[in-house]
Amino acid sequence: MTVPLYQAKAEFFRTLGHPVRIRVLELLRDGPRPVRDLLAEMDIEASSLSQQLAVLRRAGIVTATREGPTVVYALISVDVADLLKAARRILTDMIAGQEELLAELRDTESGKVT
Amino acid sequence: MTVPLYQAKAEFFRTLGHPVRIRVLELLRDGPRPVRDLLAEMDIEASSLSQQLAVLRRAGIVTATREGPTVVYALISVDVADLLKAARRILTDMIAGQEELLAELRDTESGKVT
DNA sequence: CAAGAAGTTGTAGAATTATTCAATTCACTA
DNA sequence: TAGTGAATTGAATAATTCTACAACTTCTTG
Structure with missing residues (x-):
């Protein structure tokens, strides 16, 4: 094999790491779409x-x-949708965690020492 | 909310987009580990x-x-493991697809017109 | 306290990516 | 075939991220 798998994986994630690209993938989750639509x-x-x-x-x-005259884009694999779902799960967990932390800080600030 | 979710997602993926970081996450999948170990x-x-x-x-x-004297690292969420699994699935699919393509090209080159 | 092990931080220069705008291709139709 | 809508490409500049090395912090033990 030419490229170790963990490097391929890193490249893959890097490819996902852009707001526009994420939005495109999310839109394509519901099926193929012409550029104009996106x-x-x-x-x-x-x-x-x-x-x-x-x-x-x-x-x-x-x-x-x-x-x-139009070009239609589609996901190569429906598994991409799973990946995005997994990412959302992690992120919402993380954000929830941050909110808890924030709430805790607020309480502390207002005098209650925890 | 401050940051739209798709932007947070992009940042998240960007964070994963580095071979060393991927390896770390994969090693942490089996549980917490000291830096020395990694x-x-x-x-x-x-x-x-x-x-x-x-x-x-x-x-x-x-x-x-x-x-x-040592620092131990751990994943915040086990869901990260799922994410990596999903990524592997996609990548292996993609690589399999490429191999098919390659095989096809080989055949074509050797005379067989498909 | 001095020395060493375990990690982290700062930072400068190199390498990648992003962003933008003009130019171009391709397909269709008046 | 000239014109138009749809999309892509090229290329220059700006912005981020990597990489590597030296300096630094923390903890522990002689």
Whole structure:
């Protein structure tokens, strides 16, 4: 094998590490969509979106197929949806943890020493 | 809320996007471990490892607790393990796909037109 | 207290990524 | 075939992140 798996994994995660790319993947979770559609949900310029789509394409996470004048994107694997779900779970846990911490700090500040 | 969720997600993935950090998380999957232990499995300098541990700490993905002269790291959430598993699934699918493609190319090259 | 082991931090320079805007391709239709 | 909508590409600049090394902190033990 050329690239150790943990390095491939790191590259893969790095590919996901961009707000626009995440949004694209989340939109594609509900099925394939033309670029125009993605663009409509996103308030960025077409070329910026295209740059990010290219990153996802190069990484092999999505596929693009031309249909006449429009290009339709899709996830290569539905497993990507699971991954995003797992990430959300972790994040909500983390945020909940932070809120607890915050609440604790508030209480402490107002005199109650815990 | 301050930061939209998709941005938090992107940051989270970006945090995972480094080979050393991935290895650390994989090692921590089996339970908490002292830095010394991690270091032994990794063939990098202590300071480099420390840098990456700091990234994970700041992101709140791991916790560090001092126990005498050593510092023990642990995952904040076991869900992180699920995430890594999901990632492996996707990657192995992708690699399998590439191999198929490769095989196809090989066949084509040797005369068989598909 | 001095010395050593275990980790962490600061930081400078190199390397990657992001962002933006103009130019380009491709497909369709008047 | 000229024009238009849809999307991509190229390339320059700005911003982040990596890497490596030296200095530093903490704890422990002689």
